[in-house]
Amino acid sequence: MKYIEEFRDGDLARNLARSIHAEVRPDRRYNLMEFCGGHTHAIARFGVEDLLPAAVTMIHGPGCPVCVLPVGRIENAIAIAREPGVTLCTYADLMRVPAAGGRSLLRARADGADVRMVYSTMDALRIARDEPDRRVVFFAIGFETTTPPTALALLQAAAAGLDNFSVFCNHVLTPAAMQAILDSPDAPGAAAVPLDGFVGPAHVSTVIGSRPYEVFATDHGKPVVIAGFEPLDVLQAVLMLVRQVNDGRHQVENEYTRAVTRDGNAKAQALMAQVFEPRPTFEWRGLGLVPHSALRIRDAYSRWDAERLFDVPPLAVPDHKACQCGPILRGVKRPADCKLFGTACTPETPLGSCMVSSEGACAAHWTYGRFRDAAPARESA
Amino acid sequence: MPNRPFPRKLDLTGGRVDMAHGAGGRAMAQLVEELFIAAFDNDLLRQGNDQAAFDVPAGRMVMSTDSFVVSPLFFPGGDIGSMAVHGTVNDVAMSGARPLYLSAGFVLEEGFPLADLARIIDSMAAAARGAGVAVVTGDTKVVERGKGDGVYINTAGVGLVPEGVDISGAHARPGDAILLSGTLGDHGVAVMSRRENLTFDTDILSDSAALNHLVAAMVAAVPGIRVLRDPTRGGLAATLNEIARQSGVGMVVREAAIPVRPAVRGACELLGLDPVNVANEGKLVAVCDPADADRLLAAMRADPLGRDAAVIGEVRADDLGFVQMETALGGLRIIDWLAGEQLPRIC
Numbered sequence: 098m099k100y101i102e103e104f105r106d107g108d109l110a111r112n113l114a115r116s117i118h119a120e121v122r123p124d125r126r127y128n129l130m131e132f133c134g135g136h137t138h139a140i141a142r143f144g145v146e147d148l149l150p151a152a153v154t155m156i157h158g159p160g161c162p163v164c165v166l167p168v169g170r171i172e173n174a175i176a177i178a179r180e181p182g183v184t185l186c187t188y189a190d191l192m193r194v195p196a197a198g199g200r201s202l203l204r205a206r207a208d209g210a211d212v213r214m215v216y217s218t219m220d221a222l223r224i225a226r227d228e229p230d231r232r233v234v235f236f237a238i239g240f241e242t243t244t245p246p247t248a249l250a251l252l253q254a255a256a257a258g259l260d261n262f263s264v265f266c267n268h269v270l271t272p273a274a275m276q277a278i279l280d281s282p283d284a285p286g287a288a289a290v291p292l293d294g295f296v297g298p299a300h301v302s303t304v305i306g307s308r309p310y311e312v313f314a315t316d317h318g319k320p321v322v323i324a325g326f327e328p329l330d331v332l333q334a335v336l337m338l339v340r341q342v343n344d345g346r347h348q349v350e351n352e353y354t355r356a357v358t359r360d361g362n363a364k365a366q367a368l369m370a371q372v373f374e375p376r377p378t379f380e381w382r383g384l385g386l387v388p389h390s391a392l393r394i395r396d397a398y399s400r401w402d403a404e405r406l407f408d409v410p411p412l413a414v415p416d417h418k419a420c421q422c423g424p425i426l427r428g429v430k431r432p433a434d435c436k437l438f439g440t441a442c443t444p445e446t447p448l449g450s451c452m453v454s455s456e457g458a459c460a461a462h463w464t465y466g467r468f469r470d471a472a473p474a475r476e477s478a
Numbered sequence: 479m480p481n482r483p484f485p486r487k488l489d490l491t492g493g494r495v496d497m498a499h500g501a502g503g504r505a506m507a508q509l510v511e512e513l514f515i516a517a518f519d520n521d522l523l524r525q526g527n528d529q530a531a532f533d534v535p536a537g538r539m540v541m542s543t544d545s546f547v548v549s550p551l552f553f554p555g556g557d558i559g560s561m562a563v564h565g566t567v568n569d570v571a572m573s574g575a576r577p578l579y580l581s582a583g584f585v586l587e588e589g590f591p592l593a594d595l596a597r598i599i600d601s602m603a604a605a606a607r608g609a610g611v612a613v614v615t616g617d618t619k620v621v622e623r624g625k626g627d628g629v630y631i632n633t634a635g636v637g638l639v640p641e642g643v644d645i646s647g648a649h650a651r652p653g654d655a656i657l658l659s660g661t662l663g664d665h666g667v668a669v670m671s672r673r674e675n676l677t678f679d680t681d682i683l684s685d686s687a688a689l690n691h692l693v694a695a696m697v698a699a700v701p702g703i704r705v706l707r708d709p710t711r712g713g714l715a716a717t718l719n720e721i722a723r724q725s726g727v728g729m730v731v732r733e734a735a736i737p738v739r740p741a742v743r744g745a746c747e748l749l750g751l752d753p754v755n756v757a758n759e760g761k762l763v764a765v766c767d768p769a770d771a772d773r774l775l776a777a778m779r780a781d782p783l784g785r786d787a788a789v790i791g792e793v794r795a796d797d798l799g800f801v802q803m804e805t806a807l808g809g810l811r812i813i814d815w816l817a818g819e820q821l822p823r824i825c
Binding site: 106107 | 734752802804808809810812
């Protein structure tokens with residue numbers, strides 16, 4: 098656990114918190130969005146908000162791949178899994194995501210479909226090698242972090258002529274979603290929340306580098322601080338963002354220098370570019386259609402593209418009418434503002450995207466922080 | 479010529495379970511006699527009746543049952559056999575009772591190697607001897623190949639509660655101390671490390687153990703213990719939430735006070751798990767009056783199975799029943815029941 102405990106140290110946390118309290122200006126608020134579910138989870142799990150002054154509000158962004166996957170794609174995956182001879186390999190947290198009519202991959206498995214939980218794309222590739230009679234489909238989701246391993250698996254399948262392996266590609270792109278957050282209109286009647294800055298992604302940035310965020314600093318005037326997923330990383334990033342706001346600066350700064358460079362991982366980027374190309378548009382749960390926000394498999398690798406091997410019709414499945422995930426993802430509302438939160442919508446029975454995975458804003462708040470809704474408003478410590 | 483019911487001994491090296499072993503005929507009788515009775519050997523079992531008859535002492539008796547479907551059947555630090563004894567012994571002991579007798583029911587899958595079955599039965603018998611309980615009645619069924627997963631075991635147990643001891647999940651009161659007998663997560667991580675799709679190297683052993691001797695020492699030191707419970711499936715988080723709900727109270731525990739082995743912490747980090755949600759098979763949570771906490775802690779630490787015991791938090795008055803944790807970082811958060819399954823079949 099060396100190199101992890103160091104970033105969870107209580108004394109260092111209190112020191113950082115003291116600096117943040119000392120530097121926030123009493124006359125203003127700081128609305129900071131952590132884009133990534135990894136940050137959302139760390140903030141909730143370690144109780145980071147208890148260390149922050151009341152002037153700092155963390156807004157939990159859409160960077161949770163399970164949460165933003167549209168229900169139509171789950172329906173597609175269930176349909177693929179039900180095809181004869183198919184073994185659908187998926188990450189565990191996708192199994193429970195509910196589709197319409199009580200369907201889910203877990204339910205499909207109970208009904209007899211061969212759905213298997215894997216920990217990596219390589220597990221799926223191994224199953225395809227070991228069981229040549231099965232048509233093994235890997236249900237690929239995730240941001241730029243999980244995309245290179247999928248690319249590698251495709252290339253290995255191609256090199257080995259492994260024609261019983263294919264990928265159902267749902268990889269999405271971080272900068273496009275950040276752009277959508279900044280562009281999106283607010284819900285009717287809801288007051289706009291001006292974002293004062295972003296805590297930028299940790300693992301995604303190790304792949305794409307810090308350069309892709311520069312447009313948000315230059316063109317949109319938003320400070321971005323790339324931060325690791327440990328709680329001290331988050332506190333340090335908040336301090337750096339408070340300083341940028343106070344100074345009137347808007348730059349891309351890198352708190353996560355132990356892993357992120359400006360240009361990122363060139364080899365991983367090359368792998369992605371070789372195998373994938375951008376889709377013209379892709380649906381995000383909670384954000385709607387976002388242009389150039391997802392990847393599909395290039396024609397050269399179509400033999401391993403499940404979307405071309407199976408019937409994958411576009412399916413639009415709207416969220417519950419009362420679901421507030423959109424405004425929550427944009428920071429306009431808090432989880433407790435949604436009347437479904439904790440009543441009809443819980444981690445066991447998620448109705449909206451933010452409740453689906455433990456990294457979602459609503460699930461994290463329900464699981465770790467809902468006691469705060471019962472307590473009086475937090476005082477500035 | 480002497481009438482020998484089983485002229486050829488059971489082949490415990492190359493033999494396999496077949497449907498006849500559950501059919502009530504000669505093969506089943508032989509399996510029971512040469513394997514089960516030989517291993518569990520005791521007077522009540524030797525009587526050969528369909529039930530065990532024993533005298534009932536005065537006082538309160540407790541009874542509990544548990545079924546075991548763990549996969550894999552053998553894991554570092556234990557197997558389904560030892561677990562089936564420990565699990566039920568512990569459930570009985572968590573009332574403060576002294577466990578006396580166990581039953582054992584086996585569902586065997588056709589084709590299961592008799593050598594593996596013998597290993598499991600020997601392990602069960604050793605665990606029962608270690609705990610000082612006798613397996614006094616049993617049952618065997620065989621299901622067709624493909625309809626089971628090797629072996630499922632059900633055990634039930636009865637025990638006797640000492641005079642004056644009244645332990646229940648409903649007895650926690652605001653101000654009470656919460657104690658934990660040792661490190662969290664060892665069993666869950668040990669089993670996960672051997673699952674077929676998730677093999678990783680770790681020297682962590684399951685903590686599977688019978689806690690009745692530890693409980694006897696605790697009850698002797700502090701007869702007024704209010705709550706005992708073993709945090710098995712769902713881990714510490716589920717156990718504390720159950721107690722909070724039964725007692726109508728809240729709790730606050732301190733993350734820094736909860737013992738977790740570095741290797742378990744590392745494995746949890748890798749797998750995205752929280753040690754408070756991971757299963758244990760040889761740990762217990764105790765709730766007692768704060769004035770008794772030091773005495774109870776000393777009694778726990780004096781037992782090998784309580785060596786790493788710690789006071790981890792306290793019971794609070796809270797109408798909403800939240801179980802909260804002060805994180806090592808200095809924040810507060812809920813520790814909650816898991817949503818859905820963490821990983822299947824670890825017990």
